[in-house]
Amino acid sequence: MTSTSKKGFDLRPVEKLIDSPKILARVAELGGQITRDYHGKDLVMVGVLKGCMVFMADLIRHINLPLEVEFLSAASYTRGTTPNETLEVAGPRPIALKGRHVLVVEGIVETGRTAREIVKQLHAEEPASVEIVTLLDKPGAHRTGTSVRYTGFSIGNEFVVGYGLDNTQKYRNLPFIARVIDVR
Ligand code: IMP
Ligand code: MG
Numbered sequence: 001m002t003s004t005s006k007k008g009f010d011l012r013p014v015e016k017l018i019d020s021p022k023i024l025a026r027v028a029e030l031g032g033q034i035t036r037d038y039h040g041k042d043l044v045m046v047g048v049l050k051g052c053m054v055f056m057a058d059l060i061r062h063i064n065l066p067l068e069v070e071f072l073s074a075a076s077y078t079r080g081t082t083p084n085e086t087l088e089v090a091g092p093r094p095i096a097l098k099g100r101h102v103l104v105v106e107g108i109v110e111t112g113r114t115a116r117e118i119v120k121q122l123h124a125e126e127p128a129s130v131e132i133v134t135l136l137d138k139p140g141a142h143r144t145g146t147s148v149r150y151t152g153f154s155i156g157n158e159f160v161v162g163y164g165l166d167n168t169q170k171y172r173n174l175p176f177i178a179r180v181i182d183v184r
Contacts, residue, residue, distance in 0.1 A: 014178035031062020051107030054164035112144035
């Protein structure tokens with residue numbers, strides 16, 4: 001168990017699930033695969049904030065192509081670990097996507113609702129293709145037919161934090177993936 005508690009902060013302890021070297025090795029593999037698949041294509045990576053940030057920063061440095069990056073934000077969890085019914089997708093995206101190959105970068109896919117809504121909205125801009133890469137996937141929680149093209153790791157139906165993922169906006173800076181231990 002790794003405690004992240006600091007004086008003056010109310011953080012619950014976490015338990016490491018996927019360590020940093022393992023994440024980085026897998027991210028490098030994904031980068032290689034994407035490099036091969038998108039060779040000769042006009043690639044725009046669209047990150048879903050905020051959960052994508054650490055993953056995307058590492059991933060793009062393993063893709064040896066002249067890609068561009070763009071961001072949008074999606075909020076489906078407003079607080080805690082319980083899903084909120086409303087999903088907001090926002091973000092001014094000055095990069096035109098028409099006729100280009102779009103790869104959506106997510107930190108984690110759970111029900112797939114966020115990914116489905118984003119893919120739907122991006123299709124309206126008439127890109128050549130839209131695919132999804134996610135660091136983590138919870139296949140047991142899928143509630144939509146959204147297909148994820150690239151997955152770093154499949155995990156069970158548990159709430160995880162770190163490497164960009166939060167619990168009430170905290171823990172994004174953990175360099176590893178961890179489960180939060182529910183001590184109240
Ligand atoms: P979905 O729309 O159900 O696929 O939920 C995806 C979004 O929920 C992600 O982009 C995260 O913001 C959040 N989420 C789902 N599971 C987790 C988790 O285990 N840890 C942190 N955030 C999560
Ligand atoms: Mg979140």
